[in-house]
Amino acid sequence: MVKDRSLSGKTFTVVVHVVILFVLLITLLPVIHVLSISFSSAAAINRGDVGLWPVEFSVSAYSAIFATGNVPRSFLNSVYYTVLGTVINMLLTTMMAYPLSRTYLTFRKFYNVLVLVTMFFSGGLIPTFLTVRNLGLYNTVWAIVLPGAVSTWNLIIMRTFFMNLPLELEESAQLDGANDLTIFTRIILPLSKASIATITLFYAVGHWNNWFNAMIYFKSSKSYPLQTILRSIVINNEMSEEMQVDEVIDTVSAEGIKYSTLVVSMVPMLVVYPFIQKYFVKGVMIGSLKG
């Protein structure tokens, strides 16, 4: 790439860097603040002393949330729903996107319209609930992972990516005797790592952040994922009352509980990102050329 060494070019570069730095700071500072509070003592938090560095370092908030059982259990629930849901999502999405991307598919337009319609019209909460109940999914994990098994948006991105793959690859494989399944699994999928990684991430984050469905479809709060518990804590400070934080303020603070739970919910996604970053940068561009 040729560098623009003119004054306006340099000024532009400086401005871009300043803007990026600003965006970085406003993104990063709240996260650092949350981390700092979660590792500070209750007294320091209540005094309002904590800024961007822990004051009177303490892990009592983490001890408290892991001692109650709700957070660890809901964390494992979240992992379970996320893994199971994402696997189902990817299986169904790739297997549906591939045929829809092939121009020779009979009634292809009709199927595409069917898919697109669901982007603009949905049944609404009550009909969806009734459907889930009547299918026998109520109060089971399947009520969480099956109703949104194929996201139309992700399906279209995936389909567009498959459409960009040259048809000649498929034809040459056919000449070598490969059937559709072989072409899909041995040629199409290996060439689609970037898009698969990206869509997987979209789905996984969606499952990880989902709190509403669990509240509607589960009878027992023991089945709730972490985000549902987290929402309760953030909205109602419920946890603080459970632990009688008012009375044991010297060891645990309501704010500490809230922020340590936030950290616990953030960590898995933060851990996953670096591993798929190389695919992600490439993957987010997919689907931008054709629609």
Next chain:
Amino acid sequence: MKKWMSILLIACMLISMIACGSGDNSSQQNSSKSETSQAETSQSETSGEASTEDSVATEYADTITMGALYEVSKDRIPDRPSLVDDELKERFNVVLEWNDLQSSAFSDVINTMLASEEYPEVFWNLNHETEVKNMGLQGYLVALNDYLDSMPDYKALWSEDDFQTMLDFCTASDGNLYYTPTQNYRSASMSWIYRKSAFDENGWELPTTPEELYDLLKEIKAADPSSVPMPTRGGWGNAVKGMQIAYDVTSTKSYVDAYTGEFIPYGYTQDGFREALRWTNVFYEDGLIDPEFVTGDDNQWTSFYANGQAYIEYQYVERIVWAETNMSPVDPEVDWEFTDYNVSSEDNEGYIYERENTFFAYGYSFTDKISEEGLARMLDWCNWISTDEGATFMCMGEEGVTYQVNDDGTLQFMDHMYHDTRNPEGTQPWKYGMYMGILRQTEDYTREVGKDTNITISEEFNADANAHFAPAYPAKYTEDEESRLAELDTQIDDMAGEYILKFIMGELDVTDDNAWNDYLAALDNAGMQEAVQIRTNGYNVSQG
């Protein structure tokens, strides 16, 4: 690769099959429940485990299984089966299948349940009076009026007059009672909490009038310039509350004057309220309250205590424990106490306090899906937990498991149970299913959870001839009036809030008649006269 692909496809098929099959049981149970008639449900879930049934009275020979909605408030989820489950089974041969409902998502979940008819027979502890009444009016709940005589111990929680008053308050607009109100163990809960250790050390006198309070706050500020002598919890309502009580204006919008017995349809237009605003403005201007009280939140409020900046506040008396715990890291010798009177205007004989009703507006409700037999047993349960034995069980649990009896006859939680000083890390009573769903709170429990200050202040006020209160009245509105009033209140409150903030912060002079008249005119424009008319009608109807 073909093998791999085949396995993948088989896995897909298996997942689909399991998905369709796994929910069958619950679904079929649920749908069968919704389709089954009341009479059928009563007999539908009969089981015959002889060992358990031996201990059950013959009248409860058949086990009845019902669904129960449990509102999860403050994350209090019992470990099930809990002591309550065991007791229900052993004593009444009832098995409840719990359905947890997070308080924060109440409306979404309950509306979905009702629309899909996926609601259980029992609502264990819903604390949403308006919604419960509405569900009753829509026909989802059983009217309990005709069953009250079958619960003599429950009725005995109140005197005859109080019971009638309770019914007047708690019945819906169709005259039916759709839940079992809970007895209130206290009649008052607020007065002035103060930092006694600092008062003793500095020789400060407790104030009895607004003037004395002002002098005291200035004295505190002079002695400790970094202090916020009278912090409040945020918002103008909390900032003004202590002062409006001093001028006989209760925190409810309409009330009956404690001294004259006159009905006041809107307190925020009273001269007393104007005086309260004047004082609050003075406190604000002199830096005696939180300068950011408008936007202040709980954290900010707590920080004044944690930093040792707080000295006195009109607050719930049980907060003295909280205040001491927060302040002890910076002042280990700190001691907070509460007054047995309220600050009052010199014009008054004595003072007023906000007297609470003899009931809490929450309890058990039963849906139209419940069988006659199921209802009878649940009402027996309600009656039993109103007795000494039952109330002790619901509050303290089981002797030898959760509590022990002291030599003086009082009950005390065992060592492994939570107690604010003995064992702050201990097991909470609700882990055993206790407390949630009580209809009566015992003295032992109140003492053990550190809320006996409420009983103390109630007794102090009750015994004090100088203590006056605004008598409660059960306002009766039609459904139309109720919805119109809600609409008007939103407009009026917005307008009032705007002016009140300006008065407190000095943007408008509350002592200037023109400014005050502008305020009154603005409220009129927002619909106050219509609201006053509706409120007055509601009051008149309640008075017969």
